[in-house]
Amino acid sequence: MKHDCHYHPGDPAKWQCSECQMHYCSRCMPDADTRQRRALCPTCSKAMRYMGTATEVVPFWNRIGAFFRYPFHTDPLIVIAICTLVPLVAPANLIGILIWLVLALALFKYTYAVINHTAEGHLNPPSVSVAFTGSGFNIVILQLLVFIVMGGLVGVAAMVGGPLLMLLALAFVVLAMPASIMVLAMERSVGAAVNPMNLAVLISRIGTPYFLLYGYLILLTLASGVAQDFAYNHFPFWFSQPLSGFLNSTFTLILFNMLGYLLFQYQEELGFASDIQDDSADVDMHQRDRGARFDADIDMNLKDGNYDRVQGMLKEALKRNRDDPLRIGQLYQLLVARNDATELYQYHPRILGWLADRNDGEGIASVVSLLEEAEPGFKLDEPELAVRSARCLYQRGQYKLALKLLQDFHKRFPESDELAPAYLLVAQTLANGMGQWEKATAFLTFIQKRCVNHPLHEQVPVFLEQAEKKELLKGPKASFAVPD
Structure with a gap:
């Protein structure tokens, strides 16, 4: 008799728990030992019966x-x-x-x-x-x-x-x-x-x-x-x-x-169980990926509607490895789906950093919007993160929100090395995105006066000349000429 996986209908089941009366496929049991025919039920932790590939074998009349x-x-x-x-x-x-x-x-x-x-x-x-x-x-x-x-x-x-x-x-x-x-x-x-x-x-x-x-x-x-x-x-x-x-x-x-x-x-x-073995690569069962087991547990709990439990699992995982991009991304998707602004605020530096790494301006915009609901007047406390997030927003045409993230940057982070990049980005947003050339010129002049030692200082005259001509602020053109 063919049994489908409880969590993945259409996928043939390979394991059966007699205690829970549940069937699981290979995706649900990445840590199972198919060679030894051993696996523990992810729900009740009891030993399960291995069903082999009986449920997915092509009938002999088709071969x-x-x-x-x-x-x-x-x-x-x-x-x-x-x-x-x-x-x-x-x-x-x-x-x-x-x-x-x-x-x-x-x-x-x-x-x-x-x-x-x-x-x-x-x-x-x-x-x-x-x-x-x-x-x-x-x-x-x-x-x-x-x-x-x-x-x-x-x-x-x-x-x-x-x-x-x-x-x-x-x-x-x-x-x-x-x-x-x-x-x-x-x-x-x-x-x-x-x-x-x-x-x-x-x-x-x-x-x-x-x-x-x-x-x-x-x-x-x-x-x-x-x-x-x-x-x-x-x-x-x-x-x-x-x-x-x-x-x-x-x-x-x-x-x-x-x-x-x-x-x-x-x-x-x-009354026995076998697997198709000719095309399967040898896997060292002693080197199983624990992360795969964790992902399978998350998948099953989500399908069971245990959202609080999944959220707790992800938060515990981030305590062990705070910068794990996979878990940060999973937590972000869950919190946005649940519209949980409070938890988003707690984890927003890591989540926004994760989104910036992926140049996901739309994601950053949605997170910032939720954060402003939780805390009116919300501002980022990390200058580098603010610049990275604003750059993603600028590239996605979210000009007003990009300016908002960089508002009063020189007052909030007066000694930051990100001051010149931040205000250059503001100038480009105002000029290239909104056509406000005079305001863009003011920010470029500010960089010229305040950021004398920054590498961007040498490029400011080029930007000012472009702003005066109302050209897109792109900076100096690359040159491959070899000096004499």
Whole structure:
């Protein structure tokens, strides 16, 4: 059953809290350990159940093309080539027979590894080494035992109930064969693979898609048989034999890949959890970003309407790192949305600085407007911040508000190094923005008289000349000439 995240509808859930009956997606659980399948509920702090990618897996009937491409990846092609071509050059004696048996075992081992590999979320084939190294060769013997036991069950049914019961038993065995192969691949147990109750439960949990898959498998088997028959009837034996072996191995890998993907698709119903692993980068879970957990908590609390709690969280974060731009921006957005002028006044130096860094004149204008409501006659106490904020306002055409921030600057900050830049900005605002050239000239003259030691003093004559001609105050033009 598909579950969506409680906080992000449309995003598939990967974690479920049985205590809260809540489902969470990866965005809500950035600190979860998917490798160890461990996570604590952000609401009640209880351990949660990992659901894997069951809710976002593409149905197998939409991946038919991918199944047919599966054997043509490099690793399975090498396995098929070795198991098909090597017997052709092997000697026609006991050694040749042994080589053929070993390669047949390797091929069958690889096909069963495909089921496990795919069920674990690996959409690319296992490596070549899986076929020829390590344990697992006994899977062929186990499969033979399964066939023998199932044949015996059909025989017993014939002896006990006659032809009718035999036909029913045979029909169940044929229908349950894919389920038996899946169980054997996952559990490596003959008993589990032939237990009728076990197989019936697996089929019932998968439901209708199992029978759809069964139809595909029948078509694959028929296609494989027709292709091999065509090869034997239309090509010479030296070519048709390896071609037939290649086709048989290819169709077998397609079949087993489909069985593994069915397990992966219905992992939740079958009681296990896997993730798509081939395209995901390795992440060191010991180096998790705590900030991501904090952001997820903020997101969930906002969607739950816990605005006071979010505000408290952000204020605590700014106590630990007062200049964190991310938290300042989040607090600004929350306070403006809540029209909280009191808290805005408390944090206005950092918020205005953050807005100035982003050249957000509109944001500065809205904050100043709210601050004036909280404190009529509000003025900034930091000269540098006042100039930066006024410059952003000037660039956004907020001329009157820019002048207001710099009003009586020489009285409020008489010794500030920002006096010359402040009044030059006032002059540019008056001249360029409002066309008041005489007033602009007065402020430029003030800079010329009072700020003799400031670097801007040398440029004032150029500005005065521009003001006299009623030209835009832009200062001296850049020159790239090299002095003699």
